[in-house]
Amino acid sequence: MNKYFLIAVFSLCFFASNAQNPNDEVLFTVENDPVYVSEFIRVFNKNIDLVKDESQKDVDEYLKLFINYKLKLKEAEALGLDKKPSYLNELSSYKSQLASNYLTDSKVTDELIEEAYKRMTTEVDASHILIRLDDNPTPEDTLQAYNKLLKLRDRVMQEGFETVKKDIHNGKTVYAEDLGYFSAFKMVYNFETAAYNTPVGEVSMPFKTRFGYHIVWVKDKRESRGERTVAHIMISNQKKDRPHDKPESRINDIYLKLQQGEDFEALAKQFSEDQSSASKGGMLAPFTGGQLSSVEFENQAFALEHVGDISKPFETEYGWHIIKLYGKKPVASFEDMKAELEEKVKRDSRSQLINESLLNNLKQQYQVSDATPDLSYFESILNDNYFIGKWVLPTDFKAQEPLIKIQEKQIVYEDFGQYLVKNQRRQMPKMSIKTLVVNSYHAFLENELLQYKKERLEVENQDYANIVEEYRDGLLLFDLMETEIWNAAKKDSVGLQTYYNKHKDNYFWNQRVDAVVASSAKKTTIKKVQKLLQKNQTPEQIKAALNSESEIDVIFTSGIMDAQHQSLPADFKFKTGVSDIYKFNEGYIVANVKEVLPKETKSFEEAKGAVISDFQNHKEANWILSLEEKYQVNVNQDVLESVKKQLNK
Numbered sequence: 001m002n003k004y005f006l007i008a009v010f011s012l013c014f015f016a017s018n019a020q021n022p023n024d025e026v027l028f029t030v031e032n033d034p035v036y037v038s039e040f041i042r043v044f045n046k047n048i049d050l051v052k053d054e055s056q057k058d059v060d061e062y063l064k065l066f067i068n069y070k071l072k073l074k075e076a077e078a079l080g081l082d083k084k085p086s087y088l089n090e091l092s093s094y095k096s097q098l099a100s101n102y103l104t105d106s107k108v109t110d111e112l113i114e115e116a117y118k119r120m121t122t123e124v125d126a127s128h129i130l131i132r133l134d135d136n137p138t139p140e141d142t143l144q145a146y147n148k149l150l151k152l153r154d155r156v157m158q159e160g161f162e163t164v165k166k167d168i169h170n171g172k173t174v175y176a177e178d179l180g181y182f183s184a185f186k187m188v189y190n191f192e193t194a195a196y197n198t199p200v201g202e203v204s205m206p207f208k209t210r211f212g213y214h215i216v217w218v219k220d221k222r223e224s225r226g227e228r229t230v231a232h233i234m235i236s237n238q239k240k241d242r243p244h245d246k247p248e249s250r251i252n253d254i255y256l257k258l259q260q261g262e263d264f265e266a267l268a269k270q271f272s273e274d275q276s277s278a279s280k281g282g283m284l285a286p287f288t289g290g291q292l293s294s295v296e297f298e299n300q301a302f303a304l305e306h307v308g309d310i311s312k313p314f315e316t317e318y319g320w321h322i323i324k325l326y327g328k329k330p331v332a333s334f335e336d337m338k339a340e341l342e343e344k345v346k347r348d349s350r351s352q353l354i355n356e357s358l359l360n361n362l363k364q365q366y367q368v369s370d371a372t373p374d375l376s377y378f379e380s381i382l383n384d385n386y387f388i389g390k391w392v393l394p395t396d397f398k399a400q401e402p403l404i405k406i407q408e409k410q411i412v413y414e415d416f417g418q419y420l421v422k423n424q425r426r427q428m429p430k431m432s433i434k435t436l437v438v439n440s441y442h443a444f445l446e447n448e449l450l451q452y453k454k455e456r457l458e459v460e461n462q463d464y465a466n467i468v469e470e471y472r473d474g475l476l477l478f479d480l481m482e483t484e485i486w487n488a489a490k491k492d493s494v495g496l497q498t499y500y501n502k503h504k505d506n507y508f509w510n511q512r513v514d515a516v517v518a519s520s521a522k523k524t525t526i527k528k529v530q531k532l533l534q535k536n537q538t539p540e541q542i543k544a545a546l547n548s549e550s551e552i553d554v555i556f557t558s559g560i561m562d563a564q565h566q567s568l569p570a571d572f573k574f575k576t577g578v579s580d581i582y583k584f585n586e587g588y589i590v591a592n593v594k595e596v597l598p599k600e601t602k603s604f605e606e607a608k609g610a611v612i613s614d615f616q617n618h619k620e621a622n623w624i625l626s627l628e629e630k631y632q633v634n635v636n637q638d639v640l641e642s643v644k645k646q647l648n649k
Helices: 005-010 037-047 059-078 085-102 110-120 139-159 161-168 189-197 247-259 264-271 295-303 334-347 356-365 376-381 384-388 413-423 433-460 462-491 493-506 523-534 539-546 604-630 637-647
Strands: 026-030 033-036 122-132 174-182 207-209 212-223 227-236 314-316 319-329 402-406 409-412 512-520 555-562 582-584 587-597 633-635
Touching (some): 033 037, 033 059, 059 462, 059 633, 085 139, 122 189, 139 212, 161 174, 189 207, 227 247, 227 295, 247 264, 247 555, 376 413, 376 433, 402 413, 402 433, 413 433, 462 493, 462 604, 512 523, 512 539, 523 587, 539 555
Antiparallel strands (some): 026 633, 402 409, 512 555, 582 587
């Protein structure tokens, strides 16, 4: 089992319910701590569609995972991990961050629709740093990513984005990218909001999306350029097994074939090295500015004026490209888009903090009057020093005088007085003292209402309480797994080597060929190539004989290839020598196979990544067995049978 499987599956829902139904039955106990039926059924139903392994959809198998999860939590508490200051601080920070998502009005408003349209007509030019996480990240992953990004944010502000980018980007787990321009609904909402709310020239605080944790540096904002739909042919600049031609030369050959009238989609299928789009004739999903990671690619696409236009070859950080324009779509008027936007907003997680409707609801919920209390005392003690940031509370300040009540919480003069002191500025616009006091009071009350709501969220909102509990457990699991399994396995060089020696038959290369493959749209040309290859002519000699500056008839691809390589048809026969001619991708190929490489065992270094993963799984399985011996688990079989009947209906 993958070492992250259990945490990934249960990260969003393995937690104890805060409000226990007295009639709820106990499904099992761990050291006499009860786990209830309602919790198990809830997590089973919530996760059943996420589980890819069909065996885990079986109630008994799922129960094993659930029990293992509870055993790990019991061990984490026994080790005192829930008392660590770092754990407590991170949990507090996350609760504060999470609460902001619940301080919103649930109704779809015109303000949200107008905001969405405004964003669609304005593009943000930004760069970001992403700590990559799975689609359903664990709390442990977010903890590590969040802390790392706080440090990277400080570095960006001190050293500059480009310096940090060169140092940290690995294209796998950490991305530091220039995004170009983008607008509404093209990024996930959390990312979009952070970008639009961050002033030009500034760096956001870390924030989370389904891809991981980000910080965003906003460079510019401009009017939207609309949407484009294109296809492309790409020749990678990263391939090292291309001895016969350079990427630029190869893309220029393809461009000549396009100018000769050959079909763009057919050439993309034959030669494009973008594996995700080659089989679709190079077609990409529609995009707006900044949705793609390559600014150069975006600029080239938007430079094409007419549908059907084809760009000249150009280079990006990924390789050489040719683009064909299939569609262009400007931003429509607000009236034309209003109905569509309303539907999008209803489906989207968009929300706004501290809007008028939310505040009114909070006042009603907590019995706070709309009437402004008597503030004459504060009017009497304030003076013009406030507008230059030098005002202080008088020595005889009536600190304990009651001001207003929020449900059962009494707000006193001291609370408002300290708010006034904290929020004065050295340069403030002059206004009447009365206006200053009233405006300050409303802002103060707003803050107090939101803070009171935050303090009561775990009592009032079960969803919030559940997620907080999830993070409590998740953070504990991360510390536990990192110490007991992940780091321990990586550092155990002797154990890794021993495990590899015992299981080396599991790590192997499939059968491959070292070959040169010639491709042409014309069967007559490929027949000539076949004869020349049989005469031991090199690809360079063949290209010189069959191609010209104005016409490219044959293109070669060479290197080590397995059966899934894009240059080889599915029925290609793996044997040395010049092959038969195959019809493939609306053209023809012939190959000169220099050597057939048999299936062979990988060396320890070649297999190390997989060995570490498998060894960690091995250690975890043995560790779970030790926890089962350490902590007594009792399953109520009668209750379990009842649960099975309910879930298997």
